[in-house]
Amino acid sequence: MSVQRRVRLADVAARAGVSRTTASYVLNGTSAQMRISAETEQRVRSAVMELGYRRNRSALSLRTATTQTIGVISDFVATGHFASQMLRGASAAARAQDHLIVIGETEGDPAVEIQMIEEMLDRQVDGIIYTTLVTAEVRVPAQLRERRAVLLNCVDPVADLPAVLPDELAGGRSAADVLLAAGAGERVYVVGEEVNPHAIAGPQRVQGVEEALATAGTPLAGVVPCFWDVEPAYEAVTAWLATDVTPTALVCLNDRIAMGTYQALAAHGLQVPSDVSIISFDGSELAGWLRPALTSVRIPYAELGALAVQTLLDPTAPTTVLRSPMTLLHGGSVSSARGYQSSGRQPTRTGAGRALR
């Protein structure tokens, strides 16, 4: 089979016996204003079908200065969950509006960041989503300031751009509410502490927890500071347990902290949830892998990605902060001693049940 030239609009027009202009009007749905007869319109449409014509988007882009393409600039370094879920949501939302996603991973290098933004602007992307792994306060590069852009998982107090973030405060409250409903609101500690001064998720989650507990009359008992990862959590919790504390429940600021906490509790001879209830934040695959499965306040990654795309493509969207609700991923890590109902659902497993490799 020889490499055949792509079908052009001119070919369609020739086959339909009309001018390119007429064919163009038909394809753009302008045939009404332009008074194209139904019969001619039909001839053009048939020609399109018969020839399998598809618009050449490069030509279209040149003419219209729009590419139906969205750039996503991210700093993720080696992260699985957030990146892939967010891109999945963004990709699906983009597809629903006939757009494609162009990615640029900067690996945290500001020079690369600027280079990638320039590359995207050269390619006339219709807008840029600027996203960070850590929920944080940032300063976006100047190139983004005067364009269509949306911040995802971060905010810039200076730039006048829309931002999309999880509703961390409400998430914190709902974590505490789960514990309170289970009757485990008495001696609640938070595990984790914000290390990055620009990060904003941790303080908001803690604030939500504190508010809900205070409202119930059982203030937060304390905070176990640690870096947000498995081993630091294991070590911090192990050291803390050695001080003869008797927690009823622990709120872990992410799922990895919870995993380290599970390990420390097991080593200390404590059972989850009968001795200590655990609830955490993320709702990652990891939550479903632990025994018992972790009850976790899910970060709606895919929804955030989709919302960012929709906001970017909506010309009427205001430049405000949008908060996406965090939902509860039910596991078995919260005691049901005093009648907490897990709503009857099985622990959701974020699709892991289908994963093979």
Place this chain on the structure above:
Amino acid sequence: MSVQRRVRLADVAARAGVSRTTASYVLNGTSAQMRISAETEQRVRSAVMELGYRRNRSALSLRTATTQTIGVISDFVATGHFASQMLRGASAAARAQDHLIVIGETEGDPAVEIQMIEEMLDRQVDGIIYTTLVTAEVRVPAQLRERRAVLLNCVDPVADLPAVLPDELAGGRSAADVLLAAGAGERVYVVGEEVNPHAIAGPQRVQGVEEALATAGTPLAGVVPCFWDVEPAYEAVTAWLATDVTPTALVCLNDRIAMGTYQALAAHGLQVPSDVSIISFDGSELAGWLRPALTSVRIPYAELGALAVQTLLDPTAPTTVLRSPMTLLHGGSVSSARGYQSSGRQPTRTGAGRALR
């Protein structure tokens, strides 16, 4: 600041006092053949600098039918590790050659797959990388057959396209070699079994393990079949341990299986690695999260992504299968009873040590 028009080549030419043709020759490095004087060339370059000129890639694409863009079609549904690492490698390799990555997640839907490929071809991508989550035998859509395309993590025995895959066979051998070197080659079992009939990674890993063990004179003791996930592995291994087996070492076909195996061994009162050595495949973040850290044969995701991009952009690349080596991620899950040296390195933690949220 008013929205100012992008600088065009014509503006550069005007400022330098030359024609667009001349300016174009300078920018394309064709000035030598075209005999542009050094002085004129310098004037053009200055004008470019002063005006901050950047080529309009839409125009360029129309003219040259090339976009410096690579499409990546993937079926990942909710997977973290593979997707993000692979895209990171691909993105970096693409950037090194002045290309950007356009992504299309099909979520396994063949209709979406075709739609996304068409969208990419409309946008004149320079090539397409077709990748699957499960290492498997596939049939690529007809649209890819006659174009520049590379298969990643899959092969199509019919299409004449290059493919990039991990070297599973050698990976299997090196897993067995680690056990043999540790003196744990006596009663070795494999945990996991391929469920998907098109999947090819499992059988190759097992074959590699068998070969290496057979060569050492200690044939594989058996296989514990299970679905490739945490809970199925936990259950299968728990049931298997109840049959009074006495394994020296277990080869888990992925890290999630290893996690379930850890849980089952712990429940059965067996210690890793003093009672049983464990080695697995993936080398994901999870390996570093377990206690003791898992020794795992790493799938070189980022390298695979980069290699796919390089193969795609190399016009002289043959349409053969490229195997990327699997490297060892050292943990503490293999007994060092008989002097196995972990090469002195600390367990590598795939960047997790820096992750915050």
Place this chain on the structure above:
DNA sequence: GACACGTGCTGAATCGAGTCAGTGCAGCAT
């Protein structure tokens, strides 16, 4: 002084679309 040749540059066509400003024609009133 005619001609060839090398040098340094430019005019105009081209890629494949969108779109403004007509244009030709039929039918009708004057």
Place this chain on the structure above:
DNA sequence: ATGCTGCACTGACTCGATTCAGCACGTGTC
């Protein structure tokens, strides 16, 4: 016959680049 109106369509320009073919202007040769 002339002018007007409405209908159905089209010519030509434009987007911003690349690139072929060629043009002026020395300079050297005979």
